[in-house]
Amino acid sequence: MTLLARARSVREVADFVQARVLGDETVQLTGVASVEAAASGDLIFVDQEKNFRRAVESRASAVIVGDFVMGAKSSKPLLLATQPRLAFARAAQLLCPRPEPEPGIHPSAIVHPSAQLADGVAVDERVVIGEGVQVGGGTRIGAGTVIGAKASIGRNCDLYPNVTVYPGVRLGDRVIIHSGAVLGSDGFGYVRDQTSGRYEKFPQVGRLEIEDDVEIGANTTIDRGALDLTRIGRGAKIDNLVHIGHNCQIGEDVVIAAQTGLSGSITIEKNVVLGGQVGIGEHARIEEGVMLGGQGGVLPNKVLRGKGIAFWGTPAKPVREYLKELAVLARLAKKE
Numbered sequence: 001m002t003l004l005a006r007a008r009s010v011r012e013v014a015d016f017v018q019a020r021v022l023g024d025e026t027v028q029l030t031g032v033a034s035v036e037a038a039a040s041g042d043l044i045f046v047d048q049e050k051n052f053r054r055a056v057e058s059r060a061s062a063v064i065v066g067d068f069v070m071g072a073k074s075s076k077p078l079l080l081a082t083q084p085r086l087a088f089a090r091a092a093q094l095l096c097p098r099p100e101p102e103p104g105i106h107p108s109a110i111v112h113p114s115a116q117l118a119d120g121v122a123v124d125e126r127v128v129i130g131e132g133v134q135v136g137g138g139t140r141i142g143a144g145t146v147i148g149a150k151a152s153i154g155r156n157c158d159l160y161p162n163v164t165v166y167p168g169v170r171l172g173d174r175v176i177i178h179s180g181a182v183l184g185s186d187g188f189g190y191v192r193d194q195t196s197g198r199y200e201k202f203p204q205v206g207r208l209e210i211e212d213d214v215e216i217g218a219n220t221t222i223d224r225g226a227l228d229l230t231r232i233g234r235g236a237k238i239d240n241l242v243h244i245g246h247n248c249q250i251g252e253d254v255v256i257a258a259q260t261g262l263s264g265s266i267t268i269e270k271n272v273v274l275g276g277q278v279g280i281g282e283h284a285r286i287e288e289g290v291m292l293g294g295q296g297g298v299l300p301n302k303v304l305r306g307k308g309i310a311f312w313g314t315p316a317k318p319v320r321e322y323l324k325e326l327a328v329l330a331r332l333a334k335k336e
Contacts, residue, residue, distance in 0.1 A: 008095060010062050010077045013043065016094045017087040019064065023077035027061050032092045035060070043079075043095065045088035064088050098158075101140040112149075124161070136173065148184070154212070166224065172212035178240070180219040184208040187223040187246025187264055202226060204246065211235075217242065217258070226264070233270065245282070257294070271307075279314075292316055 011025035030041035035051070038044050038060035045064035046055045055063045056074045064079045064087050081087035101122030105111060109127040118137035123129070125143040133147050136155030141147070145159050148167030153159070157175045165171070166184030177183070189202035206225020210232045216222070217240035224230055226246045232238070233251045239258040244250065248262055251270035260274050263282035268274070273291045281300030286292065289307030297314030298304060304311055306318070313322040 007041070010079065013062075013091050013094060014079050017064075017079070017081060017090045019079040019081040019087055021077060022069075022080055023062075023074065025077060027077050029061055029095060032088070032095055033060065043088070043091055045084045047084040064091065098156075101138065118155070130167065142179070151184075160218075166208070168207055169224070170207070170209045172210060172214070172234070174213050175210055176215040178216065178218040178220075181216050182221045183210070183216070184224045185221060187226050189226050189246060189264070206230065206246065208232075211252075214238070220244075223248075223264075239276075251288070263300070293319065 007028040033042040044060040049068040105123040115133040120137040130149035132150040138156040142161035144162040152170045154173035160179040169184035186204035190199040208224040211234040223246040235253040245264040247265040257276040260278040269288040275294035280298040287305040291310040293312035310319040
């Protein structure tokens with residue numbers, strides 16, 4: 001259960017999420033919870049009819065539901081929404097708002113005199129902020145975080161403890177960076193001397209730009225461009241333990257699950273979904289709306305296209321084709 005500073009009525013919540021109320025709209029809500037953990041004052045949701053009775057019998061004070069409850073009886077007020085899960089997520093923003101940071105700079109922090117911190121910035125213990133850094137209002141910088149010279153952090157961002165932002169990296173507004181993430185490190189680029197067989201470092205002097213409303217998980221690493229730009233598009237959501245190589249272009253509203261690895265110079269167009277442990281080779285292109293299942297693999301220079309089509313396997317193929325091939329292999333194995 002998550003509590004808020006003050007209670008909200010069912011009517012207030014319903015207006016906020018644009019839901020219709022069935023029942024007592026004066027009931028007060030003080031938090032959100034799962035059906036199992038709910039207590040008095042909590043708001044819960046169900047998005048399948050089979051779970052409705054369990055929700056009504058829970059200790060929660062109100063339930064967000066879908067059209068499937070029309071005509072059903074309930075002792076609790078119901079908030080009728082077209083997309084119950086989405087409405088619940090939005091209700092949580094009202095009931096559990098982002099705490100406003102306590103502005104100020106902790107005495108143990110080191111802030112270069114040339115850095116520009118807007119009003120309302122909160123800087124915690126042992127933070128290091130380099131020369132020429134700019135930080136927008138309302139941003140929180142967690143303990144032990146290091147921000148390199150001439151980096152730019154937008155408004156209302158959350159940088160959790162021990163984040164590393166390399167020099168020159170730019171973050172937009174409302175960006176969330178979880179602990180241990182490293183942004184703007186050198187890409188894995190080397191040139192081999194054909195005479196000696198030794199490797200020499202190729203210049204890694206490009207930039208990293210992260211647009212508005214991006215969330216980056218714990219211990220994720222994103223390389224700067226080699227000579228150009230690595231870009232993470234607006235609204236992208238990147239899980240823990242993801243690696244994104246230099247010069248990658250990640251489109252808007254892309255979702256990338258944990259332990260995925262992207263080589264250099266990959267293009268991921270908007271609304272792509274990548275499952276966990278996906279691996280993609282350099283210069284590949286994943287076009288708009290493609291879904292790639294967990295542990296799927298894309299070979300270098302390949303293109304996956306087909307909005308709304310799910311791919312799976314290595315090399316990745318449309319999931320129906322991939323499953324047919326698995327079935328054929330299984331039948332052949334039985335014949336041996």
